[in-house]
Amino acid sequence: xxxxxxxxxxxxxxxxxxxxxxxxxxxxxxxxxxxxxxxxxxxxxxxxxxxxxxxxxxxxxxxxxxxxxxxxxxxxxxxxxxxxxxxxxxxxxxxxxxxxxxxxxxxxxxxxxxxxxxxxxxxxxxxxxxxxxxxxxxxxxxxxxxxxxx
Numbered sequence: 612x613x614x615x616x617x618x619x620x621x622x623x624x625x626x627x628x629x630x631x632x633x634x635x636x637x638x639x640x641x642x643x644x645x646x647x648x649x650x651x652x653x654x655x656x657x658x659x660x661x662x663x664x665x666x667x668x669x670x671x672x673x674x675x676x677x678x679x680x681x682x683x684x685x686x687x688x689x690x691x692x693x694x695x696x697x698x699x700x701x702x703x704x705x706x707x708x709x710x711x712x713x714x715x716x717x718x719x720x721x722x723x724x725x726x727x728x729x730x731x732x733x734x735x736x737x738x739x740x741x742x743x744x745x746x747x748x749x750x751x752x753x754x755x756x757x758x759x760x761x
Contacts, residue, residue: 615654619674624648624650624652624679624681624733625654625671625674625680626652626729627659627667627680627681628654628656628682629659629682629684629685630684630687633688636688637655637683639693640688640693643693643725643726643727644726647726647730648726648730648733664682668700668702676737678700678701679697679698679699681724681729681733682698683695692723692725692755692757693726694724695724697721697724697728697729697732698720699715699716699720701743714744715742715743715744716743716744719747719751722747722750722758723755723756723757724759725757725759727759728758728760731760
């Protein structure tokens with residue numbers, strides 16, 4: 612499976628479709644995303660069908676300037692909130708020690724976000740204004756475990 616990132620712009624949020632069971636739901640997710648973010652790179656290739664978080668991280672590990680990817684998976688396609696899975700690309704090798712890695716991933720390496728949250732998360736992680744762990748913690752405070760921007 613190719614990473615599908617070859618034509619990605621430097622500031623594009625990456626959305627990878629991993630569920631191919633409902634094209635109408637996918638069109639709805641895309642429409643919701645484009646209402647909130649102008650800089651998107653969609654990876655829409657059936658080779659990604661059923662890809663796991665680990666599959667995605669392996670395929671995107673060499674991508675430069677990519678701190679988060681958003682997966683449009685089965686849950687995304689079938690939830691009222693169209694909640695995408697935000698996944699950090701941070702690895703242990705990116706950190707000076709285990710303690711630093713644990714602090715940065717203490718709330719998990721992934722969380723759910725509404726399409727409206729994608730631009731906020733992507734922009735702040737790209738410029739280093741906020742960290743993935745902060746968004747993951749905020750998602751954890753939601754009763755459904757979804758980050759919902761104010």
